[in-house]
Amino acid sequence: MTQMHTASLAELSAALNAKKFSAVELAQFYLSRTEKLDGDLNAFISTDMDKTLAMARAADERIARGEAGALTGIPVAYKDLFCVDGWRATCGSRMLENFVAPYDAHVVELLNAAGMVTLGKLNMDEFAMGSSNENSYFGAVKNPWDLSRVPGGSSGGTAAVVAARLAPVALGTDTGGSIRQPAAFCGLTGLKPTYGRVSRYGVVAYASSLDQASPMAKSAEDCALLLTAMTGFDARDSTSLQRAAEDFSASLNQPLKGLRIGLPREYFADGMDADVRLAIESALAELRALGATTVEVNLPNAALSLPAYYVIAPAEASSNLSRFDGVRYGYRAPEYKDLNDMYAKTRAQGFGEEVKRRILMGTYVLSHGYYDAFYLKAQKIRRLIANDFRAAFEHCDVIVSPTTPTVAFPLGDKTDDPVQMYLADIYTISSNLAGLPAMSIPCGLGQHNMPVGLQIIGPWFAESTMLNVAHQYQQTSDWHTRLPEMAR
Amino acid sequence: MSSTKWEVVIGLETHAQLRTQSKIFSDSSIAFGAAPNVQASAVDIALPGVLPVLNREAVVCAIKFGLAVGGTVAPRSIFARKNYFYPDLPKAYQISQFELPVVVGGSLEISVGAGDTPSQKTIHLTRAHLEEDAGKSLHEDFHGKTGIDLNRAGTPLLEIVTEPDMRSTTEAVAYAKALHALVVWIGICDGNMSEGSFRCDANVSVRPFGQAEFGTRREIKNLNSFRFMQQAIDYEIAWQIAEIEEGRKITQATVLFNPDIGETRAMRSKEDAHDYRYFPDPDLLPLDISREWVDEIHAQMPELPQAMKARFCTQYELSAYDASVLTASREMANYFAATLRSLLSKGIGIIKSAEYPSAEIYAAKLCANWVMGELSAHLSRDEIELADSPLSPLMLAGIVSRIADETISNKIAKEIFEALWQGEGVDADTIIDARGLRQISDVGAIEALVDEVLAANQKSVEEFRAGKEKAFNALVGQAMKATKGKANPQQVTDLLRKKLGG
Numbered sequence: 001m002t003q004m005h006t007a008s009l010a011e012l013s014a015a016l017n018a019k020k021f022s023a024v025e026l027a028q029f030y031l032s033r034t035e036k037l038d039g040d041l042n043a044f045i046s047t048d049m050d051k052t053l054a055m056a057r058a059a060d061e062r063i064a065r066g067e068a069g070a071l072t073g074i075p076v077a078y079k080d081l082f083c084v085d086g087w088r089a090t091c092g093s094r095m096l097e098n099f100v101a102p103y104d105a106h107v108v109e110l111l112n113a114a115g116m117v118t119l120g121k122l123n124m125d126e127f128a129m130g131s132s133n134e135n136s137y138f139g140a141v142k143n144p145w146d147l148s149r150v151p152g153g154s155s156g157g158t159a160a161v162v163a164a165r166l167a168p169v170a171l172g173t174d175t176g177g178s179i180r181q182p183a184a185f186c187g188l189t190g191l192k193p194t195y196g197r198v199s200r201y202g203v204v205a206y207a208s209s210l211d212q213a214s215p216m217a218k219s220a221e222d223c224a225l226l227l228t229a230m231t232g233f234d235a236r237d238s239t240s241l242q243r244a245a246e247d248f249s250a251s252l253n254q255p256l257k258g259l260r261i262g263l264p265r266e267y268f269a270d271g272m273d274a275d276v277r278l279a280i281e282s283a284l285a286e287l288r289a290l291g292a293t294t295v296e297v298n299l300p301n302a303a304l305s306l307p308a309y310y311v312i313a314p315a316e317a318s319s320n321l322s323r324f325d326g327v328r329y330g331y332r333a334p335e336y337k338d339l340n341d342m343y344a345k346t347r348a349q350g351f352g353e354e355v356k357r358r359i360l361m362g363t364y365v366l367s368h369g370y371y372d373a374f375y376l377k378a379q380k381i382r383r384l385i386a387n388d389f390r391a392a393f394e395h396c397d398v399i400v401s402p403t404t405p406t407v408a409f410p411l412g413d414k415t416d417d418p419v420q421m422y423l424a425d426i427y428t429i430s431s432n433l434a435g436l437p438a439m440s441i442p443c444g445l446g447q448h449n450m451p452v453g454l455q456i457i458g459p460w461f462a463e464s465t466m467l468n469v470a471h472q473y474q475q476t477s478d479w480h481t482r483l484p485e486m487a488r
Numbered sequence: 489m490s491s492t493k494w495e496v497v498i499g500l501e502t503h504a505q506l507r508t509q510s511k512i513f514s515d516s517s518i519a520f521g522a523a524p525n526v527q528a529s530a531v532d533i534a535l536p537g538v539l540p541v542l543n544r545e546a547v548v549c550a551i552k553f554g555l556a557v558g559g560t561v562a563p564r565s566i567f568a569r570k571n572y573f574y575p576d577l578p579k580a581y582q583i584s585q586f587e588l589p590v591v592v593g594g595s596l597e598i599s600v601g602a603g604d605t606p607s608q609k610t611i612h613l614t615r616a617h618l619e620e621d622a623g624k625s626l627h628e629d630f631h632g633k634t635g636i637d638l639n640r641a642g643t644p645l646l647e648i649v650t651e652p653d654m655r656s657t658t659e660a661v662a663y664a665k666a667l668h669a670l671v672v673w674i675g676i677c678d679g680n681m682s683e684g685s686f687r688c689d690a691n692v693s694v695r696p697f698g699q700a701e702f703g704t705r706r707e708i709k710n711l712n713s714f715r716f717m718q719q720a721i722d723y724e725i726a727w728q729i730a731e732i733e734e735g736r737k738i739t740q741a742t743v744l745f746n747p748d749i750g751e752t753r754a755m756r757s758k759e760d761a762h763d764y765r766y767f768p769d770p771d772l773l774p775l776d777i778s779r780e781w782v783d784e785i786h787a788q789m790p791e792l793p794q795a796m797k798a799r800f801c802t803q804y805e806l807s808a809y810d811a812s813v814l815t816a817s818r819e820m821a822n823y824f825a826a827t828l829r830s831l832l833s834k835g836i837g838i839i840k841s842a843e844y845p846s847a848e849i850y851a852a853k854l855c856a857n858w859v860m861g862e863l864s865a866h867l868s869r870d871e872i873e874l875a876d877s878p879l880s881p882l883m884l885a886g887i888v889s890r891i892a893d894e895t896i897s898n899k900i901a902k903e904i905f906e907a908l909w910q911g912e913g914v915d916a917d918t919i920i921d922a923r924g925l926r927q928i929s930d931v932g933a934i935e936a937l938v939d940e941v942l943a944a945n946q947k948s949v950e951e952f953r954a955g956k957e958k959a960f961n962a963l964v965g966q967a968m969k970a971t972k973g974k975a976n977p978q979q980v981t982d983l984l985r986k987k988l989g990g
Contacts, residue, residue, distance in 0.1 A: 096536065
């Protein structure tokens with residue numbers, strides 16, 4: 001009998017098509033698990049049983065008609081910045097606490113068309129700003145491996161539900177590491193696609209030039225299946241890439257013999273915890289045993305990634321979030337003297353601390369007299385960082401590093417020190433700046449029995465290669481099958 | 489407005505609303521006059537998650553403009569966000585172009601002064617860039633609150649900026665009129681000023697003649713008629729001169745013109761000026777325009793007014809004044825050209841005067857006279873647009889061709905024009921036949937008539953013989969009257985002279 005909560009997407013699909021259980025039963029299974037376990041995790045912001053079961057019934061009818069695809073009847077949950085018609089899209093903010101999206105994001109349209117069943121909307125750092133999911137108006141999300149620790153952020157709810165098996169897969173976004181860092185902290189496989197692969201239409205923007213919708217899954221195989229369904233050109237997003245459809249599941253089983261793995265000198269220098277280093281080293285040994293070779297590469301401008309990111313992302317965010325002004329929708333302060341007072345009070349009350357901090361930073365770096373010194377310079381650094389990667393990929397097929405310098409830290413550990421918090425994304429940010437695809441897979445357990453993530457960065461459009469590496473590694477390791485105690 | 493001591497310096501920024509089917513970054517309609525907010529889509533009201541997509545047609549308009557003014561169509565231009573909060577600006581930023589606009593440079597020739605020899609001046613353009621319009625804030629009828637109508641939000645605009653090249657209100661208005669005519673001519677703007685499709689901001693300053701530096705400027709916003717522009721700039725110049733002469737300094741400011749009292753009032757000073765925090769819009773890619781695309785549009789461009797005017801002067805030997813009147817609008821030029829084409833196809837019979845070296849030149853002169861004379865007079869008398877004229881070019885050519893072949897006189901032609909204008913008959917010939925207006929050119933008949941007139945007006949004959957030329961005219965008049973204007977006036981004149989031995 002297929003275990004619903006541990007089965008792969010392919011196994012679930014096979015069981016649905018073999019009528020071992022129905023899509024309604026599968027959805028009910030996850031809803032009841034959520035009912036039972038999410039009180040501790042706080043991962044869901046919205047669930048709606050009627051809507052979910054209606055979709056599941058439609059999927060069952062489709063299966064009965066013999067028209068099912070690979071994802072028909074498979075449940076999915078969305079980070080709460082995806083617009084799903086008729087569902088709230090709070091973005092983890094008081095500002096949008098009661099905002100109900102009147103349309104579907106492009107990626108939601110695609111997954112609906114594939115017959116996936118929406119389980120609900122997931123908690124997140126407010127407007128995707130954060131690395132611990134402690135910046136949510138709806139409260140912090142807990143790590144299923146240890147409820148006293150953070151799940152990572154900003155897609156913390158996304159990671160928590162997949163880790164606790166409250167959903168077989170879920171969607172998040174990655175702007176500076178927001179899918180990979182929580183994947184690492186929660187022992188999951190998460191992949192940020194090449195910028196432009198997935199339409200941003202209907203995904204509430206944090207930093208437009210960096211945001212990518214991303215799949216979170218139990219394995220590379222599941223990740224590939226979901227990614228295949230998520231990608232495709234969308235005329236409503238001017239940065240969407242016009243490329244032929246790609247089946248990311250097609251080349252998972254290529255042998256790794258001859259694969260050249262680049263190890264950035266700068267990432268393996270000081271700064272990572274010993275337990276993380278140990279797990280990474282043993283994963284590298286495993287990859288070598290599979291036939292890969294490793295080569296040292298240089299990313300000389302790596303140290304500039306964090307400062308460049310914290311200029312560009314807040315700059316874009318300060319402008320993107322200006323539309324939340326209390327005029328047309330969302331929160332409006334109950335009392336105000338005049339128009340300016342309405343703006344000021346609405347935004348002061350509607351946004352949380354970290355969002356306000358980044359709006360202030362972004363406003364500052366775009367201001368007259370500072371633009372050249374900050375924003376323009378950061379854009380130049382961004383180009384240098386992309387060039388570094390381009391040069392490095394002359395010598396290797398993929399780059400491997402730790403995803404994070406430490407395992408998941410305790411709740412409250414870094415909330416008073418934003419810079420320490422920002423450093424949690426030190427290894428992930430540069431691939432966003434360069435627009436590169438990058439993923440995290442579990443590769444061991446470190447201190448406190450917490451998962452460690454291995455990051456695989458590929459050249460532009462090399463998702464298939466990366467997924468192949470990840471899948472081959474997962475064929476000879478079982479880290480991705482480990483379950484946190486509460487999920488067993 | 490002129491002064492012997494103070495030199496006026498004016499630059500204009502014009503917002504021309506582009507004639508596209510839909511908005512610049514969404515697929516909403518831009519038709520004028522819809523109920524509030526029915527033409528505002530998710531993109532226009534800036535719902536979370538929506539993204540802009542550039543309307544190709546708006547870019548075509550910008551390219552046409554660049555070509556028409558001889559500017560450079562930038563191979564790469566960038567859309568930028570201009571950030572500021574206002575309730576009718578849904579995203580709290582306007583997508584515009586800042587550092588790299590779509591059109592750089594170019595110029596416009598203007599004619600200043602009336603008559604046959606107006607002086608010409610070149611006004612240089614700094615740039616023209618694409619941007620979206622904001623919505624409208626409605627402060628009336630909402631009981632102390634403000635209503636927001638976002639139908640206009642996202643309407644495509646081309647902002648056209650001049651160098652500070654104008655030295656008088658007259659020049660500024662002449663430029664605005666020439667620009668208006670041009671954007672309508674090339675079909676990128678409907679030019680409807682009362683609906684806000686064409687509106688100007690004027691940057692005005694004064695300085696003592698001979699001073700190299702510009703004076704401090706004030707910007708008059710949103711001038712949506714040429715008359716208001718004239719009044720506003722005149723008032724502003726007088727105000728600035730008076731301020732300086734009374735020992736006060738001009739401070740940089742944005743001002744509004746109140747047409748009810750004819751004055752400008754400061755809206756905000758430089759100190760309150762926004763820091764717009766422009767930066768490239770990450771939702772839009774750089775706008776790359778290929779040489780091939782520009783060439784393709786170039787090939788489809790109509791003949792421009794300046795070129796057409798010059799051609800009218802050389803090809804048809806029209807006066808500069810006639811040529812500029814006939815090319816004042818594309819409709820007028822098209823009407824004239826169609827009338828001429830139709831007339832030439834009917835064939836011009838006899839060219840009497842040596843004034844006209846060719847049938848074409850004769851025909852052009854006749855058409856010009858009728859389009860600028862009778863037609864224009866009727867249009868303005870009845871306050872109707874050329875497009876709504878009851879007379880088509882074909883109908884007018886029908887009248888003119890009967891003058892050319894001497895079937896009718898000018899006087900009869902005007903009668904026929906009036907009849908056609910009133911909707912009687914379908915063409916000149918039917919009216920000529922129905923009313924029996926055919927000119928009498930039979931020499932015998934006219935001779936008999938002249939004899940009758942001479943016999944009946946002995947007094948005038950004697951006066952003429954005594955040297956009074958006026959008396960001769962009276963005799964011509966009598967002869968014409970006797971034929972109800974149908975006699976050929978030239979023949980009558982010739983015969984009278986002969987008979988009177990004059």
